[in-house]
Amino acid sequence: MAKYKTVNPATGETVREFTTLDEAGVESALARAHSGYLEWRTVPAEERAHILGRTADLYAEREDELARMIALEMGKPVREAKGEVKLSSAIYRYYADNGPGLLEAERLDVPGADESVVYRRPIGALVGVMPWNYPYYQVARFAAPNLMLGNTVLLKHAPNCPQSALLMEEIFRQAGLPEDAYLNVFATNEQIADMIADPRVQGVSLTGSERAGTSVAETAGRNLKKVVLELGGSDVFVVLDTDDMDATVKTATRARLSNAGQACNSPKRFIVTEPNYDEFVSKLAESFKATPTGDPLDAKTVLGPLSSQSAADSLIEQIEDAVAKGATLLAGGKKVDGPGSYVEPTLLVDVTPEMRAYSEELFGPVGVVYKVATADEAVELANSSSYGLSGSVWSTDLDGAREVADRLDVGMAFVNEHGTTLPGLPFGGVKRSGVGRELGPWGMDEFVNKKLVRVSKK
Incomplete structure (x- = not known):
């Protein structure tokens, strides 16, 4: 063959x-x-x-x-x-x-x-x-x-x-x-x-x-x-504060589910400060649930299949490993019934270091949300990954966000945008x-x- x-x-x-x-x-x-x-x-x-x-x-x-x-x-x-x-x-x-x-x-x-x-x-x-x-x-x-x-x-x-x-x-x-x-x-x-x-x-x-x-x-x-x-990448989307949670969640959804989540610089880890966590998680879960899959050749389709059945199988194994070890599933978690390699938009919380989803790249429509108390804790968690491609920081305090962005161990850091790719900007990462x-x-x-x-x- x-x-x-x-x-x-x-x-x-x-x-x-x-x-x-x-x-x-x-x-x-x-x-x-x-x-x-x-x-x-x-x-x-x-x-x-x-x-x-x-x-x-x-x-x-x-x-x-x-x-x-x-x-x-x-x-x-x-x-x-x-x-x-x-x-x-x-x-x-x-x-x-x-x-x-x-x-x-x-x-x-x-x-x-x-x-x-x-x-x-x-x-x-x-x-x-x-x-x-x-x-x-x-x-x-x-x-x-x-x-x-x-x-x-x-x-x-x-x-x-x-x-x-x-x-x-x-x-x-x-x-x-x-x-x-x-x-x-x-x-x-x-x-x-x-x-x-x-x-x-x-x-x-x-x-x-x-x-x-x-x-x-x-x-x-x-x-x-x-x-x-x-x-690979396990990029972070750090929410320090926001004056428009709906817009932040809309951007997070689009960034994570674009190309069915199959992008090295897609935000796979959402790190959110305590005062914003509950609202962010609730709205992101609803946004994921409201995103339907469809035929990629249909101009109306937002979320297509994964590239292959084996890719879908591998992603489901990572999700199931996390849930079996205590992670909480807030949206999705399964293949879509019917032909093709479709996986539901999936949101996980309570992910811990012994789970594969903590350290491995999730190459598909899966997001993981973490709660932190301070910006310092957010930076520590972000930099704990072996990957260092890109990351974004979201805040109304531009000086504070710029300082946090500069502390991320990544090749590309963004403030109030994520993963911007233009011909005149450098693209690349550090670490693995x-x-x-x-x-x-x-x-x-x-x-x-x-x-x-x-x-x-x-």
Whole structure:
């Protein structure tokens, strides 16, 4: 059976299957990516930017088609999917507009020579291993800055998103990108390890699970390859106080249930001060209960299925473990009757350290609420996680909220907003959430040779 296949998570129906590369295909991809790099790096930055600009245009022009494909393959409601397509287009547009400027040489005022200049040069072919939860956006974060630099890309997408992967490759071709500058590969994990180890590959970027990141980092380290990892998260939503609880709960619901809760930077832990706790919990539970599931291809659907039946099964196991050990279930907790991998929006309280839900990432529509007495206690609880992707602080006291946000051990902290993602903002975490940054100028700072050229007349 093919490893790569489209299975509609709303019905469980297998739609289409694809075969993986054979060994000759792996060698061909490596050879093409390397030879493609030798050509692509010589293309002027303005021309590379033009191709990325055309890519942005094509995402906008083909929005409906692209959105429906990921709704079919991984279950994202089509109206959310259109938002992902728009964001992906904006990322390509950002690097088209700003890329040439970001590549400008930096002249250093250092004595002893006539000139000292740092040039930003590409390093070669890169492997990208990308996940299913944001099929277009995750690729754009990696591909756009690196194609702008002059690197080439070997892209392994998630096995359940093969048609989305092929659409992206098709759009690059349509935009005028040379065929060997971006290659989609239906490769096995073992083949990807071999590609990373190959001397023609100079780096690897992975967005995915902690387990996958550990494996890729081990292979990259053994072969002295640069690595960027965007892994899991158990992000906090800290409510210190609010003058509009209904609006705060509405934002919390939207942030947690977007993409059926399958986002690394979704707020999975709600930490609420004692005076606000009862009202917040009550209203959040009612909001979760009032959020219906539906067909992701229906424009009215708010909450779609999880990406697969196995994902739903794993999430239910985490919920049941918590309840069996004493957690209180305030909403949901079960699969939705009928076909597909749907899970009810679920809210847990009284979660304690011996439960899996306390320390593990809950990758689905499940929220956990904790009560704290003080801001200091909120920070201590927030930082007790092994993850450190992002977090948000909600308060009418901006100075106090800013101070709490600065104390969170995360890569991204927000005050009175959560998980804002824009092309010009850096994205990435600390601790077991990964290493490196994507987007903005920082996205062009990872797989780059900052090459010093120092010239003296004699």
